[in-house]
Amino acid sequence: MPSFQQFRLPDAGEGLTEAEIAAWHVAVGDTVAINQTIVEIETAKSLVDLPSPFAGVVTRLLVEEGTTVEVGTPIIEIDTDPTGDAPADAAPGAGPEVPVHGPTSDADPVQAGAPVARHASPSPEPSEAPEAEEPGGAVLVGYGTAAAPTARRARFTSAEGDVDAGAAGPEATAAGAAPVRPATAGPGASRGSAPAAAPATMPTVRPGAVPTGEPAAVSGRRALAKPPVRKLARDLGVDLDSVVPTGPGGIVTREDVLAHQAGAEARVLATYPGDDQPWLASGTVSPDGRQTRVPVKSVRKRTAEAMVTSAFTAPHVTVFQTVDVTRTMKLVRRLREDKEFADVRVTPLLIAAKALLLAVRRHPDVNASWDEAAQEIVYKHYVNLGIAAATPRGLVVPNIKDAHRLGLHDLAEGLAALTSTARAGKVTPRDMSDGTITITNVGVFGIDTGTPILNPGEAAILAFGAIREQPWVHKGKIKVRHVTQLALSVDHRLVDGALGSMVLADVAAVLEDPAQALVWG
Amino acid sequence: MSTSGPLTDDGLVQLLTPAGERVDHPGYSARVAHLDADALRGLYRDMVLVRRFDTEATALQRQGELGLWAQSLGQEAAQVGSGRALAPQDYVFPSYREHGVAHTRGLDLTQLLQLFRGVDHGGWDPEEFNFHLYTLVIGSHTLHATGYAMGVQRDGAVGTGDPERDTAVVTYFGDGATAQGDVNEALVFAAVNNAPLVLFLQNNQWAISEPTTRQARVPLAARGPGFGVPSVRVDGNDVLATYAVTAEALERARSGGGPTLVEAFTYRMGAHTTSDDPSRYRSAAEEDYWRQRDPIDRLEKHLAATGELSEEFRAGLAAEADALGERVRTFVRALGRPATSTMFDHVYATPHSVVDAERAWFERYEASFAGGEHR
Numbered sequence: 001m002p003s004f005q006q007f008r009l010p011d012a013g014e015g016l017t018e019a020e021i022a023a024w025h026v027a028v029g030d031t032v033a034i035n036q037t038i039v040e041i042e043t044a045k046s047l048v049d050l051p052s053p054f055a056g057v058v059t060r061l062l063v064e065e066g067t068t069v070e071v072g073t074p075i076i077e078i079d080t081d082p083t084g085d086a087p088a089d090a091a092p093g094a095g096p097e098v099p100v101h102g103p104t105s106d107a108d109p110v111q112a113g114a115p116v117a118r119h120a121s122p123s124p125e126p127s128e129a130p131e132a133e134e135p136g137g138a139v140l141v142g143y144g145t146a147a148a149p150t151a152r153r154a155r156f157t158s159a160e161g162d163v164d165a166g167a168a169g170p171e172a173t174a175a176g177a178a179p180v181r182p183a184t185a186g187p188g189a190s191r192g193s194a195p196a197a198a199p200a201t202m203p204t205v206r207p208g209a210v211p212t213g214e215p216a217a218v219s220g221r222r223a224l225a226k227p228p229v230r231k232l233a234r235d236l237g238v239d240l241d242s243v244v245p246t247g248p249g250g251i252v253t254r255e256d257v258l259a260h261q262a263g264a265e266a267r268v269l270a271t272y273p274g275d276d277q278p279w280l281a282s283g284t285v286s287p288d289g290r291q292t293r294v295p296v297k298s299v300r301k302r303t304a305e306a307m308v309t310s311a312f313t314a315p316h317v318t319v320f321q322t323v324d325v326t327r328t329m330k331l332v333r334r335l336r337e338d339k340e341f342a343d344v345r346v347t348p349l350l351i352a353a354k355a356l357l358l359a360v361r362r363h364p365d366v367n368a369s370w371d372e373a374a375q376e377i378v379y380k381h382y383v384n385l386g387i388a389a390a391t392p393r394g395l396v397v398p399n400i401k402d403a404h405r406l407g408l409h410d411l412a413e414g415l416a417a418l419t420s421t422a423r424a425g426k427v428t429p430r431d432m433s434d435g436t437i438t439i440t441n442v443g444v445f446g447i448d449t450g451t452p453i454l455n456p457g458e459a460a461i462l463a464f465g466a467i468r469e470q471p472w473v474h475k476g477k478i479k480v481r482h483v484t485q486l487a488l489s490v491d492h493r494l495v496d497g498a499l500g501s502m503v504l505a506d507v508a509a510v511l512e513d514p515a516q517a518l519v520w521g
Numbered sequence: 522m523s524t525s526g527p528l529t530d531d532g533l534v535q536l537l538t539p540a541g542e543r544v545d546h547p548g549y550s551a552r553v554a555h556l557d558a559d560a561l562r563g564l565y566r567d568m569v570l571v572r573r574f575d576t577e578a579t580a581l582q583r584q585g586e587l588g589l590w591a592q593s594l595g596q597e598a599a600q601v602g603s604g605r606a607l608a609p610q611d612y613v614f615p616s617y618r619e620h621g622v623a624h625t626r627g628l629d630l631t632q633l634l635q636l637f638r639g640v641d642h643g644g645w646d647p648e649e650f651n652f653h654l655y656t657l658v659i660g661s662h663t664l665h666a667t668g669y670a671m672g673v674q675r676d677g678a679v680g681t682g683d684p685e686r687d688t689a690v691v692t693y694f695g696d697g698a699t700a701q702g703d704v705n706e707a708l709v710f711a712a713v714n715n716a717p718l719v720l721f722l723q724n725n726q727w728a729i730s731e732p733t734t735r736q737a738r739v740p741l742a743a744r745g746p747g748f749g750v751p752s753v754r755v756d757g758n759d760v761l762a763t764y765a766v767t768a769e770a771l772e773r774a775r776s777g778g779g780p781t782l783v784e785a786f787t788y789r790m791g792a793h794t795t796s797d798d799p800s801r802y803r804s805a806a807e808e809d810y811w812r813q814r815d816p817i818d819r820l821e822k823h824l825a826a827t828g829e830l831s832e833e834f835r836a837g838l839a840a841e842a843d844a845l846g847e848r849v850r851t852f853v854r855a856l857g858r859p860a861t862s863t864m865f866d867h868v869y870a871t872p873h874s875v876v877d878a879e880r881a882w883f884e885r886y887e888a889s890f891a892g893g894e895h896r
Contacts, residue, residue: 010585013796034850035580046798053584430800 003081005054006062006074012041012048019043020068020298021075023426030058038076042298047428056080066393068282068297225252233257262293299394310456314370314491318451319500323508324472326482331514335408344412348484349441352464353411355510356439357383357404358520359503366503367436369457370493377494386438386455387415389422397438397455398422398431439464449485459495462507463487484511527696527737528726532754533786536761539814541822543761552765558829564605564760565824566838568597568817571621573842574630575791577849578637582795586853587637593620595758595790598816599723600693601625602763603785606771607691608684610651612673614666614692617655618723622693626652630845631852640859642867659694660701663720666692667707670716670774679717680777687775691719691767697728699744700736708748708782717774719767720750720782723757725789730802745782757785758816788814861887 009019019041026038035051038058042048060077063069223240225233229252233240240252243260247253262284283294296304328351335346360367360383368379385403389396398421400406400414421427438455443466452461465485472481486508490500509516525531534549556564575593582590593600600621607613607625615622624630628650635641636655643654656662670690673679678688698704699722711718724741726733733741745752751773755766763785770781788811792799799808824830865880 008585010583011588012583014589014794035577045796046801048583048798050583051580053586428800429798430805433801 002059002079002084003056004059005056005078005080007038007053007076007078009041009063009069009071009073009075010050011071012043012050013045016043016045016071018068018070019048021063021065022047023065024061025049026052026058026061026076028058028061032056032058032078052078054078054080057082223252224250225257229254229257236261299396303395306456307453310454313372314454314456314493316451316454316489317492317497317500318487318489319497319504320449321486321504321508323484323486323512324474324481325467325484325511326474327513327515328511329467329482341409341412344409345416346412347415348443348467349439349464350408350412350415351514352441352462352507352511353385353387353403353415353439354408354517355507356437356462357385357411358510358517359506360437361404362506362520363499363503366460366490366495366499368459368494369436370459370491380436382436384434384436386435386458386461387418387422388438388440388452388455389419389427391422391425391427393425396422396427396432397435398427399435399438437461443467443484449487451487452489454489454491459491460500460503461489462504463489486511527724527733527740529740531740532742533756534753534762534766535756535759536765537759537819537823539758539819541819541824541826543823546762546765549762549765549769552768553761556761556764558824558827561820561824562829562834564601564764565817565820565830566841567601567605567621567624568760568820569838569842570845571597571601571624571630572817573846574624574849575620577846578634579791579795581634581850581853582637587634587795588639589637590795591618591637591793592789592791592795593618595788595811595816596723596725597621598760598820599757599763599785599787602760603691603693603721603767603783606764606767608689608771608775610678610685610688611771612651612653612669612688612690614653614662614669614690615655616659616662616694616698617657618695619655619693623650623652626650628652631849634849634853635856638853638856640856660698660703660707663692663694663698663704663707664710666690667710667714667716667718670711670718670780671714673717674714679775682776687717689717689719689771689774691721691771693721693723695728696722696724696726696733696736696741697731698722699741700728705748708745708750708780711780712749715777715779717777718780719770719774720745720780721767722782722784724784724786725757726787727789727793727799727803729793729797730799732803740784742782742784748782750780750782752782752784754784754786757787758814758819760816760820787816790815 011017012019020043022040022042024039026032026036032038032052032055034053034055037049038052039050040047041050056078058076059079061075062077063073063075069075223243223245224247225240225245230240232238232254233243233252236257238257238261240257243252243256245252246256280292280294283292285292325348328348331351332346332348335341364381365379367383368377371378382402383404384399384401386397386399389398398418400411400418403411403414406414418431421431435455435458437458438452438461440450440452440461441464442450442452443464446466448468449465450463452463454461463486465487467482467484469480470483471478472483473479474481486504488500488504488507490503506520510520534546535544536546536549536553537543571593578587578590579592581587596618600619601624604613604622604625613619613622613626620630620633623633628645632645633655635644645652645654647653653662653665656665673688673690678686681687692707694704704720707718708720710716711720722741724733728736737744740754742752742754753766753770755762757763766783770783773779773781790808790811821830862880862883865876865883868876
């Protein structure tokens with residue numbers, strides 16, 4: 001008989017709570033072997049390949065690429081007995097009827113993610129929520145919280161007095177508090193669909209997820225919360241006792257306080273393939289429906305951090321130049337017909353990249369970075385040329401390693417490789433690390449120019465604008481020429497206006513007359 | 522590599538080149554002369570099995586079966602070479618990456634995984650293998666080793682001339698640890714007490730993301746003479762050279778000649794731990810350079826070139842490695858949660874009234890729940 005096993009998202013780092021499914025390496029119907037790489041995930045720390053814990057045939061991919069899910073979420077289902085000749089219990093490590101495998105596999109056979117399921121306290125209300133909707137409880141192997149918090153276990157009430165009389169330790173206090181907390185399961189379970197815990201792939205807006213239970217259901221006790229959370233609640237003016245707790249042991253977490261403040265009616269917005277507004281993924285809609293709040297994650301978060309770091313530590317100065325690139329366009333046309341360049345794509349950006357490399361060669365002091373900690377300027381004797389790229393996963397700046405060594409043909413290959421990697425969303429941290437200078441090609445959007453923000457750790461960034469046919473004074477007459485605008489932002493801590501201007505003038509000179517490259521090359 | 526600074530090749534003892542060719546060394550060739558083809562195949566087998574174990578453990582972490590794993594990938598020769606030079610009575614204080622040494626001490630490698638799954642504070646009885654528990658605090662165990670070695674001295678188990686009795690203590694630590702106060706204190710105490718200690722430094726060149734060049738301006742072994750400790754640098758990816766220099770250092774320790782600092786120059790080919798992503802701080806070119814100096818490859822090349830690596834042996838070893846991988850996987854998946862009460866078991870070596878009282882309270886507390894033992 002078929003034996004379906006699910007693999008839960010593990011914690012690939014220490015204490016990570018979530019990860020993004022970056023790319024599936026297998027598809028439904030594929031046969032996989034134990035330890036074969038099945039998926040690439042992106043955590044807050046790195047891109048990580050996950051090996052399959054099972055041998056078998058993939059029957060379902062449970063999470064879409066690009067979706068961020070919590071540790072403990074089943075991500076793939078594999079049939080470990082597709083031929084059907086093994087006995088049902090032969091699958092490695094599988095429990096009798098609960099084949100979910102991964103971080104919580106050794107926990108209670110009842111869903112480890114559902115600690116309340118075993119809650120047997122004398123609740124006056126029937127539990128309203130299905131067990132699988134329970135929040136949290138994803139146990140990280142080796143150091144996570146236990147699946148069933150102490151305070152939730154049923155006590156023999158008769159024994160209570162004995163123990164509490166015998167000691168006054170923290171466990172005793174927690175245990176003593178348990179029986180007098182009624183109905184933790186009701187609203188707590190509903191809150192399981194609050195933003196942080198909601199699967200982002202649910203296909204509809206889920207009004208049913210709105211916690212309908214009144215805070216009264218959890219009244220009559222003092223809320224449990226850690227001191228920083230108490231302070232947060234105080235600062236925000238939130239009454240802790242009215243917050244529905246989702247933490248282990250019924251404690252109020254930071255997220256609970258924030259969710260409470262955001263308004264109990266906030267609704268989880270779902271996305272689905274083909275959604276024409278993917279940026280709204282996992283957001284919550286305001287009660288009046290006029291706003292959606294989306295948690296900042298992943299590439300967006302890192303871009304924001306990088307830009308804030310750069311904009312507020314490196315004083316930017318930007319210089320501009322308008323330049324006649326008609327000869328560059330002629331060169332591009334000629335190279336496109338050149339047999340040597342038949343296998344690569346020749347673009348004006350390629351010539352601009354070469355021009356910038358030549359400018360760096362003439363002014364190597366622009367290819368540097370500011371080391372604040374050491375109070376040193378680091379001059380790089382190599383150029384890792386960054387190209388800002390808009391990708392499906394956001395803005396990334398991979399770089400071409402040792403671009404200063406590349407001839408025009410190899411540079412074209414490097415650009416092509418970088419572009420295709422970026423488009424496929426496969427840019428690795430290594431691709432993005434140790435850039436020394438960057439080009440942002442705003443011209444592809446038809447834009448004349450802009451004032452680019454430096455990639456952190458670099459001292460200069462060139463914006464390459466759109467190339468337009470314009471009237472231009474050429475040899476004393478007004479002619480129609482190909483004209484573009486260049487902008488160069490520099491870190492004024494180490495690059496003065498004079499140096500920035502000379503670098504930009506060199507780039508412009510090569511684009512205006514590529515033969516200049518011969519003189520300087 | 523560079524010709525000066527901490528990454529220089531200068532003074533590295535080498536007996537087997539990356540191409541698998543044996544080279545003579547006036548001081549050390551004699552110490553491996555007795556290793557015949559069987560012995561070399563044994564070292565090769567050790568390294569292959571340790572690597573397979575390490576690979577399997579890494580995969581298990583990625584499958585959520587271990588909380589963390591520290592890979593030994595690339596350091597097999599340093600660990601197996603030094604470990605195989607030990608005598609049964611010698612005592613080892615490892616840090617947390619010494620899987621190869623553990624293997625040579627006779628530990629079943631699966632035992633190492635209990636700590637990394639978080640079901641045991643240690644995983645084995647140190648006295649059974651003369652192999653102390655892994656220490657996660659960087660460098661602290663070098664002091665424990667020094668103290669243990671001074672104890673060995675006071676037991677009169679040094680310099681008797683009885684090969685069954687004379688004992689050396691070995692402590693393993695990394696390049697990052699050399700910048701810790703503890704390691705420097707250990708060198709001071711070991712030197713002035715003439716302790717029978719081998720300080721085995723695996724310089725794998727990266728203290729997480731911090732390169733050796735940020736920790737020293739000179740080869741790390743050059744620090745030994747300042748403490749009055751003789752030092753030697755060895756090609757840590759050469760299992761024979763590592764064996765030879767360790768054997769010499771152990772002999773000095775056992776005979777009453779005092780401590781030795783061995784710097785095994787090697788490379789951490791994997792990540793620091795499974796929580797780390799080395800591609801963020803080091804280049805692919807550097808990794809390629811060291812891949813060409815792989816410790817297993819060079820012994821394999823040597824055995825193949827001398828006609829000592831039969832297809833039958835290869836196939837047998839591959840099957841053995843696969844079986845080990847399977848056994849490790851099964852073992853880890855079957856590990857249950859330890860009873861919470863075991864936390865009281867090894868607090869003190871002897872009965873202790875406070876611990877006893879706490880245990881008794883806890884048992885009563887547990888008994889007050891429906892459903893028994895807390896999980």
